[in-house]
Structure formats: structure tokens, C-alpha cells
Amino acid sequence: MDPTLSLLLNGIVSGLLLGGLYAAAASGLAVSFGMLDIVNIAHPALMVAAGMAVVLVGTALGLDPLLVAVLQAPLFYLLGTLLYRAYHHFFERRGDEALQGLAFFFGVMFIVEVGLVLLLGPEQRFLDPDYAFVTWRLGEIDVPLRMLAPALLALAAIAALWVFLRRSFTGLAVAAVAQDPEALRLMAVDPVRIKRIAFGLSIALASIAGGALVVVQPIEPGSHQVFIGRVFAICIMGGMASLPGCVLAAFLFGVVENLTASFYGPSWSPAVAFGWLLLVLAFRPQGLFGRLA
Amino acid sequence: MSELTRRGLGRAALAGALTTAVAPWAAPWPALAQGVNPIRIGCSMSLSGGLAANGRSAQLAQRIWAEDVNARGGLLGRPVQLVSYDDQSNPANVPALFTKLIDVDKVDLVTSPYATAMIAPSMPVVMQRGMCYVALFGAGVNERLKYDRYFSMNVTGDDIKGHYARGFLECTKMLPNPVRSLSILAVDNDFAQRAAESVRGMAREYGLRIVYDRSYPPSTVDFTPTIRAIQAQRPDVVFFASYPPDSNGILRAVSELKLSAALLGGGMVGPQIAAVQAQLGPILNNLVTWDVYSPEPTMQFPGVVEFQEKYRARAPAEQTDVLGNYLQPYAYAQMQVIAQSLARVGRIDQEALAKDMHANGFETIVGPVRFSALGEWAEPRNLFVQFQNIADGDLEKYKKPGTKVILYPPALKSGTLRSPYGAPA
Numbered sequence: 001m002d003p004t005l006s007l008l009l010n011g012i013v014s015g016l017l018l019g020g021l022y023a024a025a026a027s028g029l030a031v032s033f034g035m036l037d038i039v040n041i042a043h044p045a046l047m048v049a050a051g052m053a054v055v056l057v058g059t060a061l062g063l064d065p066l067l068v069a070v071l072q073a074p075l076f077y078l079l080g081t082l083l084y085r086a087y088h089h090f091f092e093r094r095g096d097e098a099l100q101g102l103a104f105f106f107g108v109m110f111i112v113e114v115g116l117v118l119l120l121g122p123e124q125r126f127l128d129p130d131y132a133f134v135t136w137r138l139g140e141i142d143v144p145l146r147m148l149a150p151a152l153l154a155l156a157a158i159a160a161l162w163v164f165l166r167r168s169f170t171g172l173a174v175a176a177v178a179q180d181p182e183a184l185r186l187m188a189v190d191p192v193r194i195k196r197i198a199f200g201l202s203i204a205l206a207s208i209a210g211g212a213l214v215v216v217q218p219i220e221p222g223s224h225q226v227f228i229g230r231v232f233a234i235c236i237m238g239g240m241a242s243l244p245g246c247v248l249a250a251f252l253f254g255v256v257e258n259l260t261a262s263f264y265g266p267s268w269s270p271a272v273a274f275g276w277l278l279l280v281l282a283f284r285p286q287g288l289f290g291r292l293a
Numbered sequence: 294m295s296e297l298t299r300r301g302l303g304r305a306a307l308a309g310a311l312t313t314a315v316a317p318w319a320a321p322w323p324a325l326a327q328g329v330n331p332i333r334i335g336c337s338m339s340l341s342g343g344l345a346a347n348g349r350s351a352q353l354a355q356r357i358w359a360e361d362v363n364a365r366g367g368l369l370g371r372p373v374q375l376v377s378y379d380d381q382s383n384p385a386n387v388p389a390l391f392t393k394l395i396d397v398d399k400v401d402l403v404t405s406p407y408a409t410a411m412i413a414p415s416m417p418v419v420m421q422r423g424m425c426y427v428a429l430f431g432a433g434v435n436e437r438l439k440y441d442r443y444f445s446m447n448v449t450g451d452d453i454k455g456h457y458a459r460g461f462l463e464c465t466k467m468l469p470n471p472v473r474s475l476s477i478l479a480v481d482n483d484f485a486q487r488a489a490e491s492v493r494g495m496a497r498e499y500g501l502r503i504v505y506d507r508s509y510p511p512s513t514v515d516f517t518p519t520i521r522a523i524q525a526q527r528p529d530v531v532f533f534a535s536y537p538p539d540s541n542g543i544l545r546a547v548s549e550l551k552l553s554a555a556l557l558g559g560g561m562v563g564p565q566i567a568a569v570q571a572q573l574g575p576i577l578n579n580l581v582t583w584d585v586y587s588p589e590p591t592m593q594f595p596g597v598v599e600f601q602e603k604y605r606a607r608a609p610a611e612q613t614d615v616l617g618n619y620l621q622p623y624a625y626a627q628m629q630v631i632a633q634s635l636a637r638v639g640r641i642d643q644e645a646l647a648k649d650m651h652a653n654g655f656e657t658i659v660g661p662v663r664f665s666a667l668g669e670w671a672e673p674r675n676l677f678v679q680f681q682n683i684a685d686g687d688l689e690k691y692k693k694p695g696t697k698v699i700l701y702p703p704a705l706k707s708g709t710l711r712s713p714y715g716a717p718a
Contacts, residue, residue, distance in 0.1 A: 003525050011518050018515045114341050121612025122345030124538055124568040135549045144517070144549045217514070217545075218538055218572055222343045222382070226512045254515075262518040266509035267481065 006140045011262040012255055013141050019254030020151020023247045024212045025227050026234040027158045028205030033232070034240035035178040036195050036202075038087065039102050042109035044224035044231060046203055049112050050076055050210025051219045055125040058214075065127045066153050069211020073204040080203025083108070084196045109224070116221035126218035150212030155247070157208045161201065162243045174198040178241055233277045239290025248288055252276065331374035332367070332641070334359075334631070335400030337390040337415070339407055342382025346537075346566065347620055348407045350613040351429060352377060354624035355404075357603050362628075368635050376400055384414045391418040401641045404627060405429050407620065409483055416440065425646040429627050430620055432484050435667050442647035443668040446627040448585050450673025451665050457583075458492035458532070460677035460701030461559055462499045464581055465530060467700065467710040472529035472555050476505035478519060478543070479560075485534035488560035488583075492532045504528050513539060516546040524552050531714075532559035541569055548576045553715030558582035564680065565619040567688055577680035579714040584676045586618055586659065587697040589707035596658040600625050605692075616691050626657035677701040681711060 001009075025047055032040040050069065058068045091101045129149075136143040165171035173194045176184050181191035213219055234253055238245030256276050257269040264272075280288060339348030359373045367373055376398055380386045387406065394400050395418065403419060405412045405428035412431040416438055419426045425442045428434065433453055435443045450456050465472050475496050479489035486508070496503055504526040509519060520543065523531060531554045535543055540563025547557070558581035563569045565584055570577065586592060588601075604617040614621070631646075633655050638645045654663040665671040678697045683690070690696045698708030 007518075007521060007525060010521055014515060014517045014521075021514070117341040117345055122341065122349055123613065124346070124541070124566070124572070126568070126572045128572065133548070142517070142521075142550060146545070146549070147515070147517075218541055218568070220343075220346070220538065221341070222345075223538070225343075226514060229512075258515060258518040261509075261513075261515075262522050265507035265522075266513050266516075266519045267507065270510055270512060 001140045007262045008259070009141055011259040013143060014147070015255030015258035016251055017143070017147035017151050017254070018258060019247075019251035020154050021147070021209075021212055021216055022230060022234055022253055023158060023250035024150065024154030024205070024209035026231040026238070026246050026250055027154070027161070027243060028202040028209065029231050029235045030238065030241065030243055030246040031161075031174075031198055031202035031205070033235055034238075034242070034246070035174060036198055037178070038084075038097070038105075038199065040105050040199075040202070041102065041228065042105045042112060043202070043206055044227040045109040045112040046076070046079075047206040047209045047213060047227070048219055048221065048224045049116060050207040051214045051223075052116055052120060052125060052210075052221075053207075054211045054214050055127045055219070056120075058127045064129050065214045066129075066149060066211050069153070069208050069214075070157075073207040076207035077200040077204040080200035080206075081196045083203065084199035087199075088192060088195070113221045113224070120221070122221060124218040124220045125214075127214050129215065132215055146215060150215045154208060154212050157205060158243055158247060161205065164201075165243070170194065170197060174201075175241075229274075233274060237277050237280050237287055239287030242287070242289035245287055245289025249280075329371075331372040332369065332402070332635075333374045333376055333398070333400040334402045334404060334628075335376040335391075335394035335398060336404040337380040337387055337394070337406045337411070338377050339382040339411060340379040344382040344407055344411065346568075346614065347430075348382070349611065350608070350617065350619075350621050351407050351624035353607060353611050353613055354600070354604060354617070354621040355628055357600065357607070358625045358628040358632075362632060368632055369639065369641075380406055380411060382411070384410055387411055387414040388418050391415045395419075395422050395424065402631060402646075404631070405431065409434055416443070419443075423643055425643040425650070427627050427630050427650075429624055433487065435669070439667065441651075441666075441668075442643060444630065444647075444650050444664050445669050446623050446630065446662075448670060448674040448676070450671070450675075451667050451669045452673075453487045454491045454494055456491070456673040457488050457560065457675055458495055460675050461492065461532065461556075461581065461583070462495055462501075463701050464556055464677060464710055465499055465501070468555050468712050470555070471500070473500065473502060474504045474526070474528045475501040475530045475532060476523045476526055476528035477503060477507070477532045477534075477559075478505070478523065479508050479534035480536055480539055481508050481510050482536065484562075485536065485560065488534035489532070492534075492559065501530060509539070511536065511539065513542070516542045517550065519543075520546040520550050520552055524550055529555045531557040533557075534560040535563065537563035537566060537569060540564060541572065544573055544576050544580070547715075551715060553713050555713045556581055557714035558677075558679075567614045567616040567618075567691070570616075570691060571686040571688055574686040575683050578683050579679060579681070579711050581677055581679045581700065581710070581714075584678045584697065585620065585674075586622055587676065587678050587699055587707075588618065588692060589694045589697070589699050589705070591699060591705040591707045592660075594658055594660045595656070597622055600658050601692075616688060618691060618697070622659050626655075626659045626662065629657045630655050630662065674702065674705075676705065679708070679710060681708065 032038045054068045058065045091097045132146040134145045177191045177194045184191045234249045238249035256273045260269045260272040378390045427444045431445045479485040540561045561582045608615045634649045663671045
């Protein structure tokens with residue numbers, strides 16, 4: 001195969017796999033930030049905390065990191081509901097959710113990072129399953145399972161969430177609460193409860209993303225900083241409240257980053273990827289799958 | 294959106310304060326007074342954030358030094374007390390912490406935080422107060438400032454561009470066949486760019502044509518496209534200048550894509566760290582990279598084994614690097630420099646201490662040290678080591694000779710080069 005074509009195809013495939021990780025990290029935010037209008041800047045930090053928990057539990061019990069991520073997701077759901085209770089009680093209830101809420105989640109992010117350092121130390125932590133060292137070769141295309149397995153789990157989790165949001169009453173209520181909480185109240189549905197459930201789900205997705213991250217790379221308490229800009233950009237590019245848009249934007253981000261790295265050098269990757277964000281917003285201010293208000 | 298009122302702003306400030314107030318808790322409380330009028334040595338250190346892994350292990354090494362000194366009766370007949378604050382790996386925090394150390398805590402001496410990015414912002418405060426300053430792993434910090442009371446505990450020397458990559462390129466002469474092409478990949482930070490500049494500048498001298506020369510941002514997550522682009526150029530020699538956790542990502546991608554080269558490595562920071570060694574295991578075999586210490590017979594300087602025994606006994610409980618094969622002996626040696634200079638001068642006099650440090654050499658656990666006019670090591674000692682005989686991630690072998698074999702400099706050489714990288718060990 002022509003070397004340039006090989007670079008192109010491998011760049012696209014590795015970009016899609018990287019996009020799977022980004023989708024895992026950004027989908028939870030699409031729920032909290034996109035649907036609930038809660039600027040949870042601590043989401044990537046909670047993802048790293050989940051990754052640390054995956055390493056500890058997986059190492060102690062000899063379990064696969066992705067399996068641990070799924071098993072611990074209910075606990076992170078509960079953590080999310082508690083976090084929302086605090087946020088609602090101190091800020092949202094008083095109508096102070098804008099600046100004060102942002103300060104709250106900034107603080108949570110800081111506490112999570114420092115807490116991880118104090119509890120576990122600042123060292124890198126890892127848990128490599130055997131398949132993380134296996135690469136499938138499909139002709140000239142390399143598919144490392146280190147990237148493929150987390151991407152598949154992420155997509156499965158996002159698909160399950162999407163079905164839940166589209167098919168269940170609670171899921172439809174989550175979509176409704178994003179549009180008009182008062183109308184929901186008139187239908188005898190407590191919007192605070194619905195928001196609590198939705199926020200819990202977003203943090204449960206952070207658990208899945210944490211497990212995916214552990215398989216892809218070693219993590220340390222400060223690892224979340226790499227993802228903050230990307231996940232918000234993907235969420236906005238996808239159309240805020242749209243899960244399919246979030247996934248598509250994540251794939252686009254990954255492919256653009258990796259193709260740029262392949263042909264023009266990795267220095268240009270973030271600039272070109274964020275340039276695409278500007279382009280999308282210029283022509284579709286509501287994002288790829290968003291609706292105009 | 295709610296209107297921002299003064300009360301609202303107050304609540305926001307309270308919310309921020311309540312949640313970020315944990316920051317000081319991360320810093321160790323200043324040690325309690327240990328008797329009458331101790332000599333107080335202050336520094337900021339990265340105990341949280343991206344540099345915390347090295348910051349915490351450096352602090353443990355310094356604490357071991359203080360305990361050793363106090364067990365011997367202290368310095369100038371006075372006990373030593375270390376005062377340190379967590380700079381959170383944030384350069385913006387450093388000037389205020391050094392101002393507090395010098396003006397409020399009234400420490401007698403100051404030492405630096407870990408590494409260039411944190412040392413540089415401390416320099417204006419230290420220079421304004423005329424403090425004698427022994428820094429840890431700074432590179433080229435004093436190049437333009439030319440502060441005559443600055444001293445650096447780092448092996449890179451005055452001229453990083455002229456010396457840093459020499460050892461790596463000298464290894465090309467040990468290869469069985471001549472090499473022609475070189476690829477360079479460096480992270481966008483000061484030290485790595487200097488390292489890349491060094492190898493770029495010397496490539497022609499070694500008959501190497503540069504076929505790939507790129508930088509990458511520290512936020513890079515996936516290195517496979519970059520490594521594939523390097524692979525497409527088929528270089529004989531591959532030079533990476535990277536930081537953790539990028540080094541890990543790069544070597545994982547190299548392994549997944551089966552990139553092979555006659556000589557692969559360079560200025561990678563990461564493979565020196567125990568956690569990285571445990572994770573990468575045999576992927577490290579035949580990697581040739583920059584280092585500062587290896588437990589080879591040629592580096593058994595007096596006191597280093599005893600230090601490492603103490604360090605390794607405490608590292609697991611302190612949740613820091615369990616081996617202490619990297620900057621930890623240098624953090625201890627940094628304090629030895631201060632102790633020996635104080636003993637010679639006989640009093641705490643910043644000017645006299647600086648003159649003494651310029652004029653005299655030091656015997657430390659990392660070997661004899663002498664400083665240049667700029668305060669760097671007068672004789673650079675960039676080690677280039679090769680990882681050999683690694684079958685798994687077990688760390689015990691890193692405590693013994695034969696795993697990190699020294700190839701350069703010749704005076705410390707302890708083994709022979711194995712080539713290529715990517716071949717079965």
C-alpha cells in the first residue's frame with residue numbers, strides 16, 4: 001500500500017479509537033452541562049478519581065479494569081446524586097447557580113485532585129490487562145486493543161444511556177427538565193428528583209470513562225487537566241444536549257487530531273481540532289446535532 | 294442568569310474559599326522547633342499537582358538528610374529545621390511562598406523547589422534578598438540572570454546545547470554498522486526543547502541527516518499517529534525528549550507499532566521513575582536514555598547505598614517513588630553542599646557562603662561536585678544508560694547492577710551497547 005494512504009487510513013482508525021475515549025469522557029458532561037445546564041468542571045477530575053478506584057479495586061481483586069468500571073458505576077451514581085443534593089441545596093435552590101455553582105465545582109475539582117494526592121500519593125498508577133499489549137493487524141491497519149476495548153465499552157454505555165433517555169419515562173423527563181422544569185412540575189414530576197437522577201447518571205458515566213482511561217494510559221491525580229478543554233469543546237461541538245452529537249464530535253476531534261499529527265506534526269493537533277470547533281460554531285452555532293432555541 | 298450582587302459575589306468567594314481551603318492542608322506543617330534556635334532552611338516544593346511525584350520524593354530525601362545531620366549534632370552546633378510549603382506545581386505560587394519564607398518565617402537559608410519551571414519564578418525574590426541559593430534540577434536558569442549566589446544541583450552543566458546530547462550520539466559509534474538518519478520528537482517545554490536543540494546541533498558532526506523533527510504539546514493523549522509518521526521515515530536513530538506520562542505513551546505506541554531502530558531513546562524523563570519501570574517492563578529493553586544515577590559499580594559513591602537503604606525503607610509509607618534511583622540522591626547531595634559550605638564558613642553569611650561554594654569543591658553521595666561561574670556543575674555528567682535484561686515489571690532488579698547499564702560517560706561506563714531497539718532482548 002502507498003505509505004501516504006497507509007498513514008491516512010491508520011490516522012483515521014486511530015483517531016476513531018481516540019474519539020471513543022473522548023466520547024466516554026464527554027458524554028457524562030453532555031448530560032450535566034448539556035441537558036441540566038450545570039457547569040460541572042469537576043467532571044474530568046471525577047473521571048480520574050474513578051480511574052484510581054478502578055486501579056485499586058482491580059489490583060486488589062485481580063479484575064479487569066473495564067469490568068471494575070462497570071461494577072463501580074452505581075457507587076458513582078450515588079456520589080453524583082449526593083453532589084447534586086449539595087449543589088442544589090446551596091446554590092441552585094437560591095438561584096445562585098451561575099457563578100457560585102462554577103466556584104463550587106471548581107472547588108470540588110481541586111478537592112478531588114488534592115485528596116487523591118493525599119490518599120494515594122502523586123505517583124502514576126496503572127492496571128494493564130493482558131489485551132492492552134495486543135495489537136490486531138488488519139492488513140496495513142493497526143488496531144491496538146488498548147484503544148479498541150475502552151472505545152467499545154464507552155460506545156456501549158452511551159448507547160444504553162441513549163436508549164434509556166429515549167424509551168423510559170424518567171429518561172424523557174430528563175430531556176423535559178432541560179427544556180421546561182415548571183411544565184414538568186405541572187405533570188406531577190419533581191424536577192429536582194429528575195435532575196438528581198440525571199446528574200447521578202453523568203457521574204456514573206465518569207466511572208466508565210475512568211476505567212477506559214486506565215486501559216489507555218497510566219493516570220495520576222493531575223491527569224484530568226488534559227481533558228477539561230477537550231470534553232467541553234466536544235460537548236459544545238456536538239450540540240450540548242445531544243448524545244449522538246457528542247459521540248460524532250468526539251470522533252471528529254480524535255480523527256482531526258490524529259490526522260494532523262500524522263501529516264503536519266502533533267504540535268498542530270490541538271490548534272486544528274479547536275479550529276474545527278470554531279468552524280462548526282460559525283456555521284452551526286447550535287452544534288452538530290443541537291437545536292436552535 | 295441571576296444578577297451578580299455584592300452578596301452573591303460574597304457567596305461565590307465563600308464557596309471558592311471553602312472548597313479550595315484544602316490547599317494549605319496539603320502542605321506539611323512547618324516542623325516544630327527542635328530545641329533552641331535551630332538553623333531554618335526553607336523551600337517551596339511541589340507536593341501536589343503534576344510535579345508532585347518528584348517533589349515529594351525530593352522532600353523525603355531532604356528530611357532524611359536533616360535527620361542524619363541532627364543525629365550528628367546539627368550544623369554549627371545548632372539543630373536543623375526544614376520549613377516547606379506546597380507550591381502545587383504552580384509557578385505562580387512560588388514567589389509568594391519564597392517571600393513568606395524569607396520575610397515572615399525568617400528562614401536562615403533557602404533551597405529551591407524541583408525543576409526549572411518552579412525555580413525560575415523564585416529567582417527574583419531570592420535575588421532581591423541576596424540569598425545564597427542551591428537549586429535542584431534547574432537547567433539554564435541562571436544563563437541570563439547571572440546571579441552569583443545561585444548554584445545548581447544538576448548534571449547538565451553550563452552549556453546544555455553543547456553537551457546534553459553528546460553521550461547519546463557517542464553511542465552511535467558503538468553500533469556495529471554506521472547510521473545515517475535521525476528523527477527527533479520533543480515535548481513543548483523548556484528542557485526538552487533545549488535537549489532537542491542539542492541533538493539537532495550535533496547531528497551533522499556524527500554524520501546524521503535529520504529526517505523527522507517535530508514537537509508535540511504536553512496535552513497529547515495518543516502518540517500512535519506521530520510514531521507511525523516517524524516509522525514512515527525509517528530512521529536509524531530516534532531521539533525523544535519527553536516528560537512523564539508522555540514517555541509512557543510514546544513507548545507504548547513504539548511497542549504497538551513495532552518501531553525498530555539501531556538506537557532509540559534520547560532525553561526521556563519517565564523511564565527513571567519506578568512506576569514507569571514497573572508498567573513498561575520489557576518494553577524498556579535496549580532503550581538508551583538520559584539519566585542521572587544508576588546503581589552500577591561505577592557510581593557507588595560513599596554514602597549513596599546507606600542513603601538509598603533509608604529512603605527505600607520509608608518510600609512506600611510516604612507513597613513516593615520506591616526506588617530512589619533518580620533525583621533523590623541529588624536532593625540529599627543538595628543539602629550536603631549547604632552543610633559543607635556552612636562548616637567551612639562557620640557562620641550564616643550569604644555572601645561568604647556563595648564565595649565558598651564558588652571556590653571549593655564538595656564531596657557528596659553523588660560524587661565530587663564543583664560549581665562553575667554560573668553556578669552549574671563545572672563538569673557536566675549527563676549519563677546515558679541502556680535498559681537490559683528486563684523480563685517483567687518486578688522492581689527488585691533495579692536495585693542491583695546490570696539493569697540500567699551506563700554507556701556514557703566513559704569514566705562511568707559499566708556495560709556494552711545492545712542494538713537494535715525493538716529486537717528481542
